[in-house]
Amino acid sequence: MATLLPPKSKKQKKEHANPISIEVPENFPLVQIEFKASDGSNSISSLLVPGNSSVKQLETLVNQLIGNKDDPVPLTFALEGDAGSNLEIPDNLYSTIFQPGLKKTEDHLTILYTPQAIFRVRAVTRCSAAMNGHDGTIIAAQFAPNNSSRLVTGSGDFTARLWDCDTDTPIATLRGHRNWVCCVAWAPDASVIATGSMDNTIRFWEPKKGLPQGEPLRRHTKPIMSLCWQPLHLCKNNESPKLVSGSKDNTVRIWNPKLRTLLFTLSGHTAPITCVKWAGNDWIYSASYDKTIRVWDAKDGKCLHILQAHAARINHLALSTDHILRTGAYDHTNFKPKSPEEERVRAKERYEEVIKSQGEERLVSASDDLQLMLWNPLKSTKPIAKMHGHQKVVNHASFSPDGRYIATASFDNSLRLWDGKTGKFIATLRGHVASVYQCAWSSDSRLLVSSSQDTTLKVWDVRTKQLKFDLPGHEDQVFAVDWAPDGQRVASGGADKKVRIWKH
Structure with a gap:
């Protein structure tokens, strides 16, 4: 069995949720650890590591062991638990595992490591x-998928x-609707903007000068509640x-915006559609006041599954791939495609990597029944x-871009963080003094x-689960928020x- 010692450090302190700092002893026994990649792609045979090692020291050690010494990757660590109940290690092994008495120094530990985005927002x-x-x-409100210099907003002024x-x-000013503009959506190639309104129509706009593109789509008979583009x-x-x-x-409709034609009307819901x-696998999900989620095949419009578990209307849906589907070929590298074909190839490569x-x-669903449901519709209904955990209506849910977390916003004045794979509760983020309407992730x-x-x-720090910055300035309640995919603006x-x- 190998013995690898990360560089010794001075006294380290735990500086997150607990306001009383925990002093980490300088001389602490070695503990036996097996490191595993959280996606199961790699494991490192057991070795001895100081039980007071910090996350930074573990990161340096693991990067050396997996051959990334010259080009280290930021990593996060968690103690593997039973049935996917992993414990995140925010600062060091001692204050997370040994000081609370979760493990003894004689125990064999399995530590999961997960690469983080190399860029930082x-x-x-x-x-x-x-x-x-x-x-x-x-x-x-929504930023363009390819940069943060273009933003579109929808309002009650029509x-x-x-x-x-x-x-x-x-x-x-994009004029034409005759009632509130309820939803806005940029196409993933940033070629067109769609707006949906309470006047029952969908309109399209050219994104450079905001000129209208063709006639509005008028086949819906009641207000448009949600729009989403094909990946x-x-x-x-x-x-x-x-x-x-x-x-x-109560209907879902699939359109060809270029030809202004209706391809399919998806009927089956018995109450209004909310989301x-x-x-990315060419399925369409629709949530409704009728307490169900329907799964449709976008190729022929057939209903594949009905997901039933909620006891009240469903307010919002989020996919673990939402970020990559929204941004298509674009990321923090300022990629500029030379052709539409190159753009599609790049989008496919990014999606397959994710x-x-x-x-x-x-898929996660948020409901008036105060619950959320995490689904894997490819495997089970x-x-x-x-x-x-939420005490009032859950209004909004959002997966982190890396799919590891789910953040939820509720009328109980709080946000909650959950594990994106198991649905396990992680933390409550408290600080708001009234209903929380929406949340948005930074791209890292x-x-x-x-x-x-x-x-x-x-603004919340996901590592410490603490409030990072309070941003006053609005003079009334704030309904819409978006963080640009390039990370530059909110x-x-x-x-x-x-x-x-x-x-910043």
Whole structure:
């Protein structure tokens, strides 16, 4: 059995959730550890390591052992438990495992390591712009998938607006709807913007100058509640992405935006649709007030499964691949495709990398029954986990870009973090003093931003599970928040009718 000693350090202190720092003894016995990759791709035979080793020392050690000495990768560590109940190690082995008495130094430990994003997103700390223009409450906001310089917002003033975030000025007002604009969605190749309204129509807009593209789609008979684009890697022969819409008329419809044609009407729900998602395996998920989630085959519109477990209406769905499907070919490297074909190939490569590291696409649903359900619809129509804990309606759920965590926002004034694979509860994030409406992840999965009825945004550190920055500035409740995929900006909007841009 090998003995490897990471470099000795001075006294280390535990600086996260516990306000009383725990002093780590300098001389502490060696413990026997087996390191395993969390995705099961690699394991390192048992070796002796000081029981007071910090996460930074473990990271250096494991990078040496797996051959990344010259190009180390950031890693997180967790103590493997029974039935997937792994314990995250935020600071060091001593304060997480030995000081609380979870293990003895004679025990054999299995430590799971997980690579993190090599790039790092800096937390937003200040409001760089408060942009006026809307005459009604802002209820939707989304950055372009390829950069943070373009933002679209939807409002109760019957318009959407396109903003230039480099100059903090409006590019265009997207006029045409005759009622509230409930949802906005950028195509994953950033070629077009879709807006859905309470006037029962969907409109399309050119993203450079905000000019309308063709006639609106009018086949829905009640307000449009949700829009989602076809993932870029599923588009064939240079076709443009298709669009799926969910409406209060109880139907889901699949469109060809370029030809302005309706391809399929998906009927079966008995109450309004609240959320639609187009998954990377070409399935479409729809959630409804009728307490069910339906799974559709996008190729022919057939209903494949009905997921039933909730006891009240379902408010929101999130996929473990949402981030990669939204961004398509684009990432932090400022990739610029030379052709649509190259763009699709790159999008497919990125999606396959994520599936390889995460496993199959998972789905989470948030409901008025105060619960969340975690699903793997490829394997079963029964939930992997029923996630209890929120005391009021769960309004929003979101997977971290790496698929490791789920963040949920509730009317009980809190957010909760859950394990993205097992659904196990991890932490409650408290700080808001009124209902939390939405949350958005930074693209490196290290930070989370939330918007609330209490007029503030809050930035949370996922490693420490603590509030990192409080962002006051809005004069009324904040309904919409989005973190740009390139990590540079956060946008928010709400009842004060102002769009605020936040930077580091």
